[in-house]
Amino acid sequence: MKTALITGATSGIGKATAELLAKQNYRLIICGRNVEVLNQMKTDLSANTEIFTLNFDIREFSQVEKAIHSLPENWKKIDVLVNNAGNAHGMDSLENGNIDDWDAMLDGNVKGILYISKLFIPRMKSEKSGHIVNISSTAARQTYANGVVYCASKKAVDVISEGMRLELTEFGIKVTNLQPGLTETDFSKVRFKGDEERAKMVYQGFQALKPTDIADAISYCVNAPKHVCISDLTIYPSAQAESRTVYKNAGL
Template sequence: MIALITGATSGIGRATAEAFADLDYRLILCGRRQDRLVELEQELGAQIPVITLNFDVRIRDEVEQAIDSLPDDWKAIDILVNNAGNAHGLSSIQNGDPDDWDQMIDGNVQGLLYVSKAVIPGMVARKRGHIVNISSIAGKETYANGAVYCASKAAVEALSAGMRLDLTQHGIKVTNVAPGAVETEFSAVRFKGDTQRAAKVYEGFTPLQAEDIADAIVYAVSAPSRVTIADITILAGAQAAATTIYRK
């Protein structure tokens, strides 16, 4: 099995790469941080074959060139995990920064589309494949000061459903995974490096870990051919809804 993972250098992407390596999958690991890609290739390459691709999912030419550059014996991608994405800022719509909006829409929506467009035709031709899109509880429940991020993840939800309608007939499964509060670099990126503010997001309760989401992805892609895990929502134990968390 060959799996391509975007946003593989940290958080859910890295945890998924590690989980797939334990399944002996060949890995195509994609990310913007070349130093982390090198580190990950050295770590997992001792266990299974690994190729890394350094590109930004928001730039269509980079996506196309990177995936086209794969050796022929790596192009038959069985699993695509669209994990790359981001949240930038936390503010009301009237006070939002359009540059933040562009970051989120370009990464979470257009980036997912660009990578999918580069991979799906091969899956259709081979009549098999599995696409896992990483959405968010924010795609199901809009919250104050997060309208654009929530909208971008609601788009992922819609794209997952639409992909399933279009691709099931070609033997391709589509799984949407919607995590709740996961302790990764997510909040540090949202708050633009303010680690103290980011840490407060996870105070007073035990958040999900990236490995929890990777476990769900492994469950979905390992299901029998007769089973499609269409949608998974995963909340922290103390979390009842997107912004309802019972803290000690």
């Protein structure tokens, strides 16, 4: 039985991925900051597989290191690492940007991937196996005004994924970089700091992607034959042409 560790597992894409992989008989280490949700997920998913929960903030290396080192020996071999945790805060121009928002995005979207991957790569190399899936965004493909720092953080994920592939392929480790387009999660609610009405407007007038759509893609990638590696995968809803262009009410 393979073991998968998923960061940001308590909502959205991470939660949908955990639910799907549990049905596919993966043992799961689900990570997040919401202890109550983690415990409920453990209860729900334990009907299908073994579940281990870790509560930490991906932005703090000391917390990441302590959590990972706390894993029992029989949970320390990870076959699949899904680096899903991330965030978007605010839509301000650079001159009006909030420094705390910038730190949250760069620490969560960039450093978080580096922190947790650093701790698992050595064992993957020694085992000569493993699969790292990094969740980027179509925002990495086209920068948009008032989202420059978020776009930059996701562009960094692309670069990190490419670098991982260059460093790890010879050791039998697969690396997948996945770029979702507009996906209806709590993403916009967080970005707009709890303004639910503004968040809803982002997804009105067209059919956005669902977290389960991205979970399906992740499942396809990690369950592909050993000789197949999906290196980069971009997924748009059918109404979206690129990061900045969505055709609402177009009958798509």
